[in-house]
Amino acid sequence: MRMHRCSSIVSDALLSIQKIVKKFGDFTAVDGVTLEANAGETVGLLGVNGAGKTTLMNMILGLITPTDGSIHAFGMDLAKHRIAILERTNFCTTYATLPGNLKVHHNLEIFARLYQVKHPKQKVADLLDLLEISRLADKITGQLSAGESTRVNLAKALLNDPELLLLDEPTASLDPDIADKVRKLVRRIQRERHPAILYTSHNMRDIEEVCDRVLFLHEGSILAEGTADQITEQFQGKDLDEVFIKIARDEVPGLAKPRSDT
Numbered sequence: 001m002r003m004h005r006c007s008s009i010v011s012d013a014l015l016s017i018q019k020i021v022k023k024f025g026d027f028t029a030v031d032g033v034t035l036e037a038n039a040g041e042t043v044g045l046l047g048v049n050g051a052g053k054t055t056l057m058n059m060i061l062g063l064i065t066p067t068d069g070s071i072h073a074f075g076m077d078l079a080k081h082r083i084a085i086l087e088r089t090n091f092c093t094t095y096a097t098l099p100g101n102l103k104v105h106h107n108l109e110i111f112a113r114l115y116q117v118k119h120p121k122q123k124v125a126d127l128l129d130l131l132e133i134s135r136l137a138d139k140i141t142g143q144l145s146a147g148e149s150t151r152v153n154l155a156k157a158l159l160n161d162p163e164l165l166l167l168d169e170p171t172a173s174l175d176p177d178i179a180d181k182v183r184k185l186v187r188r189i190q191r192e193r194h195p196a197i198l199y200t201s202h203n204m205r206d207i208e209e210v211c212d213r214v215l216f217l218h219e220g221s222i223l224a225e226g227t228a229d230q231i232t233e234q235f236q237g238k239d240l241d242e243v244f245i246k247i248a249r250d251e252v253p254g255l256a257k258p259r260s261d262t
């Protein structure tokens with residue numbers, strides 16, 4: 001049975017996710033996750049492959065419907081105000097590619113118009129400049145390298161100056177130089193625009209440099225929550241990388257918990 005929440009008990013956080021569950025048939029991909037993020041805060045979502053990070057992001061974007069629980073953003077219930085919420089939200093993921101046959105600037109200008117950006121051409125030019133990819137403006141999107149494509153996706157994610165920004169592995173295919181630039185860019189966005197950011201990465205340096213707080217997802221549930229240092233200490237690792245490997249290899253006592261099949 002779907003859980004209904006009274007609006008008066010929704011928190012003041014910009015994003016408030018309460019006991020969210022997603023089942024695919026008998027398989028529980030996300031199992032009762034509660035998470036809040038405030039304006040200006042970057043929350044890292046960590047977890048091994050299949051932990052449920054993308055499923056959680058997809059529920060926040062309204063791409064898939066939760067089986068149970070609730071998602072509120074800007075004080076509104078996503079189930080009832082999806083469009084109003086998504087107008088103030090954006091995302092970057094390597095899994096959703098822009099139409100491949102259009103030039104980069106055409107693609108971005110189309111998205112800018114969809115977001116009702118006032119001066120779409122100027123906005124696109126400014127973002128390409130910010131991301132240091134102005135030289136890609138006239139390239140065919142489908143011919144970009146993986147790293148170039150990621151940065152174009154990041155430009156798309158900033159078109160509407162989102163107050164809620166979901167970044168799903170934004171440095172996954174980037175060389176170390178560009179990954180460093182992307183981290184610096186995210187920090188600049190944090191400083192200048194104060195969005196709430198949810199950030200997934202398998203790169204612990206990303207998490208340590210960019211995130212104020214980390215949620216460690218394991219088998220669809222939150223295993224640990226805190227700063228990178230607090231989680232490192234809790235699991236007695238020398239750094240977050242070592243903690244991640246311990247968890248991935250079930251080397252944490254009492255950790256192995258079968259996913260719920262009901």
Ligand SMILES: Nc1ncnc2c1ncn2[C@@H]1O[C@H](COP(=O)(O)OP(=O)(O)OP(=O)(O)O)[C@@H](O)[C@H]1O
Nearest residue numbers: 024027028029047048049050051052053054055056
């Ligand atoms: N549409 C679907 N149908 C069935 N199972 C699914 C579906 N989408 C995701 N899953 C399963 O849910 C689990 C969580 O997947 P998800 O993509 O959220 O993991 P993730 O933490 O993002 O992993 P990765 O780090 O590999 O990107 C996985 O076991 C996956 O196979």
